[in-house]
Amino acid sequence: MDTILGLDLPTWWFLLIGALISGYGILDGFDLGAGALHLFFRKEQSRRIALNAIGPVWDGNEVWLVIGAGALFAAFPLVYGTLLSVFYLPFILLLVAIIFRAISIEFRSKEEMKWWRATWDVCYCLSSTTIALLFGLILGNLIQGIPLDKDHQFVGRLRDFFNPYALLISVTVLSLFMLHGAMYLAMKTEDRLYAKMTILINQTSKFFILCFITASMATLIYVPHMEAIFHKYPVMFALPVTAVLIVLNMRRMIEKRRYLRGFISSGVTTALLLLLFASGLYPNLVLSNVDARGNISIYEAASTDGSLRTMLLFAAIGMPLVLTYTVFVFWTFRGKVKLEETSY
Template identity: 35%
Template sequence: MELTTVWFLLVAVLFTGYFILEGFDFGVGALLPVLGRDDRERRVMLNTIGPVWDGNEVWIITAGGAMFAAFPEWYATLFSGFYLPLLLILLALIVRAVAFEYRHKRPEKQWKQRWDLAIIIGSVVPAILWGVAFANIVRGVPLDADHEYVGGLFTLLNPYGLLGGLTTAALFLTHGAVFIALKTNGEIRDRAGTLAFRSGLVTIVIAGSFLAWTLAIRGNTLSTVFAVGAALALVGAVLAAKARREGWAFLGTAITIALAVATLFATLFPNVMPSTLDPAGTLTTANAASTPYTLKIMTWVAVIFTPIVLLYQGWTYWVFRKRISVANIPPL
């Protein structure tokens, strides 16, 4: 297997890990006003992701770094052409991170409500915009012969792109609800389980429509297999949520996200950013890649350090695996 293909797969894996892990972070943050009926319940929700949310964000930093080093032409075109959506995602993540750190600094109700709003916005905006961005990458964007993006912001806000945004938002909401049910006890667990089932039914319709449209645009045999697998995993997750089998439900939503991302990357390959203007402007794993020597060095670095990072993050989740409830949250 060529190193360009290996690094295309590694970039896909990094984005998959990011969407699975940060996906339930976004879902928890977005559901803060829905499931948290008072301050202590909202603190329970935030504490479910408190030990892991910043570690989950490392995946997108690594994915961006891998793109920059392995496919500099792809990185340059993507981050210049999608500048405004990606900037909004970055600002939302910054606001959300600040809110996590400052929410507990003062006891006033209004102070906490403002930071709660920041967490909600900082969770919803990226959840939608990541879907819009990836949908447009798959659909194709106007690139000239020099691989330069010649469209505008509204070029990205097409029906397919917006449906992609709704899909990721719905998936992350369901994923987050299942995670809350998995990590909590008491009334909040019951409400989260009920919500996970109901939102899952809506997600089946939205995500199913998006995957079907994706296959109609650029589908192939492999992407069709992944899409069918994602649909089956989502149905299984919803049924597990209804039966209050939170562990199986979480596994189902995680597999759904993984296979949905795999569908998009399988649909793309060997392209990394198709052009809707001129086939000569399409970026591929070949014309967007770094030199073979650079890819070789990067591969050795990845082989050495990736297992260490995975072991450390897995250990973190193991340490903080227990459920929590309002009883564990002292009143302020």
């Protein structure tokens, strides 16, 4: 098997897809969090400012999800097909929620009637919350394993997805996104709305820390295979230790109202938690909780070396372009939000 810098091609694609998912979680995470908090704003002007804070960037952030899904299909088609089959209904609900969120943002300001705007405000909040919860639900089930037989066929039932651990991870993801979004909005607002955001940041940070501690304890108790890598490679203990330190630093930055540093900390927390998840899975992409023969490793699911090598070349060209575009957009629309005639 071909190697690049000491790593085989399936491992490179495992890392690349992990980076894409992390990028999506960091970038679209604050969009979703801002949407989940939307109904906490009572005034029309506050809701418009909150919408225009994410207005220039939300659709670009979703590009990371599209690229990640495309990379998974190209590099690991067996995993792509298995996940779509297993999580068919959650993925359908996810697509519906993504569509409704986009419609809500674009349609809200098309009419002046209060009922019209209130309706789309509710749709925007519910769809954003649903997306975050569904991502957490899928992640929670992947962490603890899904019921696959030796032929990778799903042998469970729909209600199996709604187990206590997966629901806990789902709420934890939502709490992290809400905190991430609240700090982003604080950086983009001023005056009374900024004061409102300081209260929401304090509340969501406490909510996230509670969820973080509970989810960590539940993982150690009920998902022992996630800690196997730490016994095999003790140096990997640096990951959870770093995650805890970053969370503590985030809380310290919040108390000092240094929200840019807090926002960076919440983004790093998102990446570290996903890195912990990936470390616990490697070299598998999907775990079976009923038959170990149902596990799908990166080597079993990978495309041919020729395909992986060619796609890696395109990724090496395309990823810097996406990163450059992302930085350019955020730099262009930096600073506080000012409502204009063309604003949402």
